[in-house]
Amino acid sequence: MELQQLRYVVAVAETRNFTRAAEHCRVVQSALSHQIAGLERELGARLFERTSRRVRLTPAGEAFLPVARECLEAADRARAEVAAASGEIRGQLAVGAIHTMAAVNLPVALRDYRRRHPRVHITLTSAGSEDLIERVRRGAVDVAFLGLPPRKEPKGVQSRRLGAGELVAVVASDYHRTEHEVDLRSLADEPFIDFRAGAAGRAQSDEAFAAAGVRREVPFEVSSADFMVDLVRQGLGVGMLPAAFAPRFSDLHIIRLRDAPTRVEHLIWDNRPSPAATAFLELISTDHAEGVSHLSHAVRETFSA
Incomplete structure (x- = not known):
């Protein structure tokens, strides 16, 4: 054979x-x-x-x-x-990432990695956090970036916390809400646009509303942040996005939340990373991980005006 x-x-x-x-x-x-x-x-x-x-x-x-x-x-x-x-990194590197990652500038990291290791074939896939964890467990993805509620940790994989950040509410520029800061209870009667129930991207919001004793309606469930933003732009409801990610959409009005949901971003990898994956993890650790302090700083910068 x-x-x-x-x-x-x-x-x-x-x-x-x-x-x-x-x-x-x-x-x-x-x-x-x-x-x-x-x-x-x-x-x-x-x-x-x-x-x-x-x-x-x-x-x-x-x-x-x-x-x-x-x-x-x-x-x-x-x-x-x-x-x-022998000092040469080659092979394949499969990277996964959620749509709303903020702790690492992934395009720049991939560019730097390719320059250092041109003989590695890189692939990238975007998916939800639960899907990425499962793909890393199966070996279909080497390393992945994901976001989870603060009390949840990825299981069955190696992981490192990259940073924590708050979520904000986003609405269309001509939406009837014009406040810059509210609490969750004041949004109770608004229709929401969010990820599907049970998804990691939705969990932190549901937990925060439950902790505030607020019941909300989510008539629009989406699979990506871009689709959420498209619906928000049409005035169909309120979206929830990470504070460090929301400013990318300059045409939306951002509302800070006093009792905001919090999300933690993680970098995960297989228990036996390949040389290509190990080199990528080292690159992120030394040059591209911006950490909790950066995400917190980004949140402050968003609302400093």
């Missing part, structure tokens, strides 16, 4: 097509088919069912695929470890 055979199996499984898999692997189709047939003879089982219209995994193929992926990942990890021992 050879690594190249495993790569061919994974490519066919992902494309569901021998021709496209061969193109992806940059080999002729006959060579790819020959290698897979040889592997099937060695294993004593067919991995794919082939018809004139489609290709699909057999039960044996379904069982073999995740192990093949693990072997390929282990081989890539071994090459990366050897390169790192």
Whole structure:
């Protein structure tokens, strides 16, 4: 059994097509088919069912695929470890982040990382905090930035607190509310635009309203901050955003909250980070983590005028 055979199996499984898999692997189709047939003879089982219209995994193929992926990942990890021992960082780095991250300027951090380690292939995905935690646990993402309520910690991963900051209310510039500072109780009768119930991006707001003894209505549930802002701009209700993030939308009116919800941002990673992930964590630690004091300062700056 050879690594190249495993790569061919994974490519066919992902494309569901021998021709496209061969193109992806940059080999002729006959060579790819020959290698897979040889592997099937060695294993004593067919991995794919082939018809004139489609290709699909057999039960044996379904069982073999995740192990093949693990072997390929282990081989890539071994090459990366050897390169790192020689002073060169290579391999892959999968980064995840919530939409409203404020503690780190991620685009700048990714730029600096790529300049230092040009042989690392970087990917970035945006998702909710719970989804990112699960992806890091599974190894689908190497490092991720997320936000959680103050009393909640990410479980099953390594983590570091980056900073804590308050949330603010945001409304359209022509909305009927013009105050610059209120308490949550005064917003009880307003319609809210927020993330789905149970999501980490919603939890801190729900907890703060409950602590204030206020019941609010959330008729508009969204999956991203940008969608929330779009609805706020139309005057459909009140949004809730981190104070260090809200000033990006200069056309919105920001209302500071005396009993504001608080969110803590975390950086998380796998228990055994790859050399590429370790280098990224070191970069964030030394050059890009702005910390609790920065977020608190950002909140003060937002309302200093």
